[in-house]
Amino acid sequence: MNLFDVYPLFDVNIVKGKGCKVWDDKGQEYLDLYGGHAVISIGHSHPHYIQKVTEQLQKIGFYSNSVINKLQVQLADRLGRISGYDDYQLFLINSGAEANENALKLASFTNGRTRVLSAEKAFHGRTSLAVEVTNNPKIIAPINANGHVTYLPLNDLPAWENELKKGDVCAVILECIQGVGGIKLATKEFAQGLQKLCKQHGTILICDEIQCGYGRSGKFFAHQWLDIRPDIITVAKGIANGFPMGAVLISPEFKPVYGQLGTTFGGNHLACAAALAVLDVFETENLVENAREVGDYLIEKLKELQKTQTHIQDVRGRGLMIGIDLDIPHKDVRVPLIHQEHCFTGCAGTNILRLLPPLCLTKADADEFIERFQKVL
Numbered sequence: 260m261n262l263f264d265v266y267p268l269f270d271v272n273i274v275k276g277k278g279c280k281v282w283d284d285k286g287q288e289y290l291d292l293y294g295g296h297a298v299i300s301i302g303h304s305h306p307h308y309i310q311k312v313t314e315q316l317q318k319i320g321f322y323s324n325s326v327i328n329k330l331q332v333q334l335a336d337r338l339g340r341i342s343g344y345d346d347y348q349l350f351l352i353n354s355g356a357e358a359n360e361n362a363l364k365l366a367s368f369t370n371g372r373t374r375v376l377s378a379e380k381a382f383h384g385r386t387s388l389a390v391e392v393t394n395n396p397k398i399i400a401p402i403n404a405n406g407h408v409t410y411l412p413l414n415d416l417p418a419w420e421n422e423l424k425k426g427d428v429c430a431v432i433l434e435c436i437q438g439v440g441g442i443k444l445a446t447k448e449f450a451q452g453l454q455k456l457c458k459q460h461g462t463i464l465i466c467d468e469i470q471c472g473y474g475r476s477g478k479f480f481a482h483q484w485l486d487i488r489p490d491i492i493t494v495a496k497g498i499a500n501g502f503p504m505g506a507v508l509i510s511p512e513f514k515p516v517y518g519q520l521g522t523t524f525g526g527n528h529l530a531c532a533a534a535l536a537v538l539d540v541f542e543t544e545n546l547v548e549n550a551r552e553v554g555d556y557l558i559e560k561l562k563e564l565q566k567t568q569t570h571i572q573d574v575r576g577r578g579l580m581i582g583i584d585l586d587i588p589h590k591d592v593r594v595p596l597i598h599q600e601h602c603f604t605g606c607a608g609t610n611i612l613r614l615l616p617p618l619c620l621t622k623a624d625a626d627e628f629i630e631r632f633q634k635v636l
């Protein structure tokens with residue numbers, strides 16, 4: 260059997276990782292400024308993570324959601340405390356798309372409406388509702404194009420108000436820092452205005468923190484830079500450092516109804532052990548603060564580089580979520596970065612380089628990246 264060939268691949272076979280480094284099958288070391296697409300939060304193969312996941316596997320890896328799983332309760336408690344959302348409720352699933360799917364379902368169950376507002380260039384996943392709120396016609400299959408969604412320009416509050424005041428909008432879904440869209444930041448004025456309008460018109464505000472959340476922006480959630488408090492928050496990617504897991508944080512105003520949401524694998528013992536180990540390391544290694552400090556440092560260094568490197572048009576981001584606009588296709592930089600300089604980066608659009616390293620990146624790693632980046636420009 261062949262693999263279903265939907266991914267254009269780099270010709271590199273990664274077999275080992277440690278911290279912010281990965282190695283290929285020939286023993287070549289690479290600096291990882293991509294984190295396996297923003298998934299590696301505490302660093303590759305962290306010893307505490309390995310220990311906790313191994314210990315859990317030796318006890319039990321999985322049992323169904325029809326019995327008590329105290330690890331889920333522990334995770335809800337820890338996550339509530341560390342994120343500042345103690346009073347919220349937690350629903351656990353297996354991916355980012357599933358988190359958004361459940362968030363949108365819950366919104367619609369709650370207010371009975373079916374319209375959703377989403378931002379231009381938004382990316383929210385590939386399952387039916389998640390892909391419908393994603394602003395990319397190329398990945399929306401005809402079966403998913405069900406007319407629920409209006410896409411509006413990010414930060415254009417009057418455009419959103421025009422739709423919200425019709426009184427029929429179920430939910431607004433927003434990435435406070437767009438990832439796939441090219442590291443575009445929502446403004447405080449926009450986010451606060453949107454929150455107010457949502458409350459006024461009975462619309463549920465969902466913040467998709469799957470890429471920009473969980474410490475990456477230098478606060479636990481990116482929306483916390485904007486002083487808003489969404490009704491629902493979705494997370495995935497870094498929450499279990501590569502173990503497939505997603506979660507929905509739900510305001511106390513939502514009352515749970517038996518059977519309304521459900522999943523076989525979501526919140527299984529192994530996933531919870533991985534997620535708890537991640538939070539342990541977040542606390543012991545101050546990774547949110549590290550993301551802010553090293554992120555600021557890297558952004559400053561990149562802005563300095565911009566003064567001498569004409570290919571760099573703009574540098575923006577928060578914490579360790581950084582976009583670099585180039586005046587050349589990103590592949591002209593990304594490919595030599597991998598093959599000559601042995602450094603992984605992400606991308607967006609045709610000419611944006613996206614940096615999403617593990618949150619344990621050091622200033623020395625950042626310097627190393629700058630040196631290698633300079634060589635390929």
Ligand SMILES: Cc1ncc(COP(=O)(O)O)c(C=O)c1O
Pocket residue numbers: 354355356357359382383384385434438439467468469470471495496
């Ligand atoms: C902001 C955002 N939302 C949702 C998703 C979908 O997550 P998953 O691929 O785990 O379904 C992604 C993935 O890149 C994302 O960046």
